[in-house]
Amino acid sequence: MKFKTVYFFSLIALLCISCKNSTSSTQNTQETSTPTLANTQPNIVVLLCDDLGYGDLSSFGHPVIETKNLDKLAKTGIKLTSFYSTAPVCSPSRAGLLTGRSPNKAGIYDFIPGLKKSPDNRDLVHLQAHEQTIPAMLKSVGYATCLVGKWHCSSRFNSNKQPQPDDFGFDYWMATHNNAAPSHKNPTNFVRNREKVGEIEGFSSQIIVSEAINWLENKKDDKPFFLEVTFHEPHEPIASPEDLVQKYLPKAKNREEAEYFANVENVDIAVGRLIDYFNKNNIDNTLIVFSSDNGPETLMRYSRAKHSYGTPGPLKGMKLWTNEAGFRVPGIINWIGKDIHTGTTDQVVSALDYMPTFAELSGAKLPNRKLDGESFVSLLEKGEFTREKPLIWAFYDAINEQRVAMRNGDWKILARIEANGKTLPRIHNLYDGNEALVKNAKLVDHVLFNLKNDIDESEDLSTQKPEVFKEMKELLEVEYKKLLDESHIWVREE
Secondary structure, X not given: OHHHHHHHHHHHHHHHHHHHHHHHHHHHHHHHOOOOOOOOOOEEEEEEEOOOOOOOOHHHOXXXXXXHHHHHHHHHOEEEEEEEOOOOOHHHHHHHHHHOOOHHHHOOOOOOOOOOOOOOOHHHOEOOOOOOOHHHHHHOOOOEEXXXXXXXXXXXXXXXXXXXXXXXXXXXXXXXXXXXXXXXXXXXXXXXXXXXXXOOOOEHHHHHHHHHHHHHHHOOOOOXXXXXXXXXXXXXXXXXXXXXXXXXXXXXXXXXXXXXXXXXHHHHHHHHHHHHHXXXXXXXXXXXXXXXXXXXXXXXXXXXXXXXXXXXXXXXXXXXXXXXXXHEEEEEEEEEOOOOOOEEEOOOEEHHHHHHHHHHHHOXXXXXXXXXXXXXXXXXXXXXXXXXXXXXEEOOOOOOOEEEEEEEOOEEEEEEEEEOOEEOOOOOOOEOOOHHHHHOOEEEEEEEEEOOOOOOOOOOOOOOOHHHHHHHHXXXXXHHHHHHHHOOOEOOOO
């Protein structure tokens, strides 16, 4: 009997130890596992500057401009040092962001001018009704959607002859066709939900953030929201608050440079107002992504200054280049109210990636078409993201001669386009009159760079790395042909 009693209590003790170990093991697993962010339906805010250079924020190395609000977002979130826009100029960059595909596939190859009939059918260019966009995708899973700022995705703005922002899923919008006019100060060309607004007192960056806040204030439901804030700054013609200009005059070469510095800080102040609104109103679970549509302008055409004062930082080129400064821009990700992996990363991320990333986070179904972007949710969860697809740009109006560029891993290759023994002339649009010329042209004079070791593209490694060069040339040929095959050709229907 004594033996049985001892055995019984021994068995109980073993069971207790086993249960304790099992519980401990479960707790450890929970503590070390990474929570998934998929289907969390965060509010999503896209902040997009116009012509902001890679080196124009203090957190990206500018020695004078103060951008404390954006710097804080970078410090408490993810600072992306290898973030790419989808084109080195505005209209195609915006189309690529909205669709997750190369803008060439949408037929938007260059900036869209005001409506004027042209031999190359450029007056026809617009984001077409069949294009599937981020706001429409998010709307399908219950999101409220809003656009404030610059649209620039159609040649016929605010016209029933072409689709407008509300045709692509924006419930509410207040926007301009292109730049704020006559300048950032007291603009007169805003349209709100297809109704002209008239002159608005103030500066554009502050005006559109106030409009966004008003939209949020008047939002009567508890739906998650998608808010796209597309600043006009620091695109010309520049105008900035006088107190900020005076602040920078002692640090600037001249008044025009002080106006530019003040212009960037005014955007930062506007971003700060929006973040303060979120915090004061407990609007958490809000993902914020910040970038620029392309690199800094090379010269001023519509203002007193002859030259832009934007800086590419350590990068080669400017806006309209296929070298890095054309489309490598400052990138910042922050998530209010959610623990994500933070810090600075050099992993390659593109605005093309917004659509698949937002789809995964929202639980939305992706469009039934091949996208060029990839979800970077793993970057948010683990700080890891490795692209499977190369990034390719074919910009036929590039200032530099190499108008086709591709990045794959640490490597970048560029090529000149040759047609009939000559460099392909700079063209704005692909249409039935030049389709054969472009599609029969050849890629020549390739150059190769290792961007990890050579951010300013100063050393061509095509002869030093023959195996890599061969692989990259072959991959570029394949990717460029695929892009050409899917590029939209504009045909005028008489």
